[in-house]
Amino acid sequence: DTEVTQTPKHLVMGMTNKKSLKCEQHMGHRAMYWYKQKAKKPPELMFVYSYEKLSINESVPSRFSPECPNSSLLNLHLHALQPEDSALYLCASSQAATASLSYEQYFGPGTRLTVT
Amino acid sequence: KQEVTQIPAALSVPEGENLVLNCSFTDSAIYNLQWFRQDPGKGLTSLLLIQSSQREQTSGRLNASLDKSSGRSTLYIAASQPGDSATYLCAASGSARQLTFGSGTQLTVLP
Numbered sequence: 001d002t003e004v005t006q007t008p009k010h011l012v013m014g015m016t017n018k019k020s021l022k023c024e025q026h027m028g029h030r031a032m033y034w035y036k037q038k039a040k041k042p043p044e045l046m047f048v049y050s051y052e053k054l055s056i057n058e059s060v061p062s063r064f065s066p067e068c069p070n071s072s073l074l075n076l077h078l079h080a081l082q083p084e085d086s087a088l089y090l091c092a093s094s095q096a097a098t099a100s101l102s103y104e105q106y107f108g109p110g111t112r113l114t115v116t
Numbered sequence: 117k118q119e120v121t122q123i124p125a126a127l128s129v130p131e132g133e134n135l136v137l138n139c140s141f142t143d144s145a146i147y148n149l150q151w152f153r154q155d156p157g158k159g160l161t162s163l164l165l166i167q168s169s170q171r172e173q174t175s176g177r178l179n180a181s182l183d184k185s186s187g188r189s190t191l192y193i194a195a196s197q198p199g200d201s202a203t204y205l206c207a208a209s210g211s212a213r214q215l216t217f218g219s220g221t222q223l224t225v226l227p
Contacts, residue, residue, distance in 0.1 A: 045215070104165045105162070
């Protein structure tokens, strides 16, 4: 099973709201990723978790707060977002994320976020 | 910094045609190169992964090649079908453990 699940599929939130995106995988992968994708653009990396620890933060604004409660679950907490944050948010996982090894990344279906 | 380019940006072909999508990258120090398919509004589906030590990978009607020295990869699709219509993205994995994506090729296969 190479499935990464994401909930919700769609989310509409106001600029003062607090919401969370959820991502789950049961492949035993130890690396998980958050990407942001604007329309007709490639995905842009936001965060990388390796063995449940944040290893890469691509200078993402603090209104995005990632959390990795366990090796199967990844959350993205959202607060005080701006309309320009509207995008498709993709989660991915891979077997590992070490510097000397590179593994295939598996993506979830994404959450379509609209900020009003 | 790695830069990945995909040409053409869009391609329209009649059903049954064989086609090649191109991907080029500026830093040859990659661990692997991955090809993805993305349908409109959907997530990415991994098609093929080529490790840096490999020259090509095949899966069904798809064949991907990698030439690190020239910084190029190609995705060959044989006997194209309307169901192959999608955006195809290539991504290079480098020492920063990150995938650098190209902007994609939007493929339309006409019945």
